[in-house]
Amino acid sequence: MIFATLLGTYLDLYFTGIGMYSFPNRPFGDVFSIHIIFNLVALPIFTWIFLYTARLMARQERLLFVLFLSMAGPLLEIISESQGFFVHSAEWRHWYSFFGYFFFLLAVWLVFKRTNGQRSKSTI
Numbered sequence: 134m135i136f137a138t139l140l141g142t143y144l145d146l147y148f149t150g151i152g153m154y155s156f157p158n159r160p161f162g163d164v165f166s167i168h169i170i171f172n173l174v175a176l177p178i179f180t181w182i183f184l185y186t187a188r189l190m191a192r193q194e195r196l197l198f199v200l201f202l203s204m205a206g207p208l209l210e211i212i213s214e215s216q217g218f219f220v221h222s223a224e225w226r227h228w229y230s231f232f233g234y235f236f237f238l239l240a241v242w243l244v245f246k247r248t249n250g251q252r253s254k255s256t257i
């Protein structure tokens with residue numbers, strides 16, 4: 134969960150820094166350019182749920198689960214945008230998010246497996 138929180142925070146800092154998206158309604162907006170509550174509360178909770186659920190699944194089920202979550206990410210972004218929580222630049226395409234979430238979840242899963250002694254040939 135710490136890895137996911139750090140990775141998510143640094144990715145948010147990078148993408149807000151280059152102007153790809155922003156968080157217009159965020160706590161401590163004068164201090165942070167990212168939504169710090171999301172990164173420190175929601176992201177660790179989401180990661181815990183993801184890891185808890187994914188470790189109970191077979192490899193193929195886990196792959197489908199990651200794909201499903203990767204597809205849900207852009208949809209949740211669109212809903213967040215309609216609620217005013219999130220704003221993308223004109224250059225942003227939501228399919229970028231699909232790949233971003235896929236690789237994010239894959240990296241989180243691989244770090245989880247590696248740090249918990251679950252080394253095997255399967256990547257997902």
